[in-house]
Amino acid sequence: MADLPLVSRRTALRLLIVGALGLLTACRPTRSPAATATSGSTTAPAATGPPTPSVHGSPAAPTKAELAVKRAAAAEQALLLAYDTAVGQHPELADRLAPVRADHAAHLVALTPGAPTASASASASPSVSPGLAEPTSPGSSGPPPVGSSTNASSAASDQLVVLAGLVSLERQAAAARLDDLAATSGSLAMVLASIGGCEAAHAALLAPA
């Protein structure tokens, strides 16, 4: 494999994304004429070009590509929460789900330029909020039922339901990235497509054989 000296994998990837996002923001007006008039010449950064006439209505309206990135980042956050919830309910799934969760944490970091690298993994502790638990586990917070054999089998089937829910979420995410990338091109489109590929792979690996 080609190696990039001095640049870690993650850093290189973030550069790819930040570059793509930077291109996005450079292409749209950053300052409305009204804002320029009121603020005068006090804070305009040197790199800012001449003010662009505001023909698109609201001055800071995000572009479609920026919205696509925001949607993708929000989806990664939701997936991280879903995995935390699943592991909270079924600690025995922790080993199996940890690498999948790590992928989503890497996605979120890549989609959040400027965020501290540790932010996505800092929330890794399974501090699950009970209100967000999957709607499939009645009694998981109550006292354990008596009757050990039925208990074990219902726990196993509940685990299958949780996994099926995650598979469904991953499939939805992979499909949503296909929609998102339509508004993008270049390296940003490539990254969104790759994230979707990872999510499709998660669905395949977590689905029953």
Add this chain to the structure above:
Amino acid sequence: MSDLESALLAAAAAENAAVYGYSLAGARLADPHQLAVARAAYDVHRAQVQTVTGWLAERSSTPAPPAPVYDLPSPVNDPVTARAALAAIEESTAAAYADVVAAAAGPLQRTAALALQSAAVREARWRTTSVPFPGLLGRIGS
């Protein structure tokens, strides 16, 4: 030559290399289920050669014919090394489609992204684990 045309030519070459790789590495698998999976993947790659060739034809371009021999990404002499090579082959096809996604728009971009997803699924099955950014591994230095 446009970025899109060169990406499509590279995708055709990657698919031809995948067909070759599956015919060689796939034969080293032992498990009947894995053999069946490899045969199905071989068929997918053969079909994708035709699909990509069609995309090129719409742009008045023609891919190079398949080479008689391709370098496998890694030596193959048993089922374990076969799986590793097949995973790397799928990563290469995913990477080729990533470049098409970057250069294309509209339905072709979406179809290429779907092809990337399929390659990522097969890659993960051979590895028995996922990679966070399928198709981008080579270019981010891992």
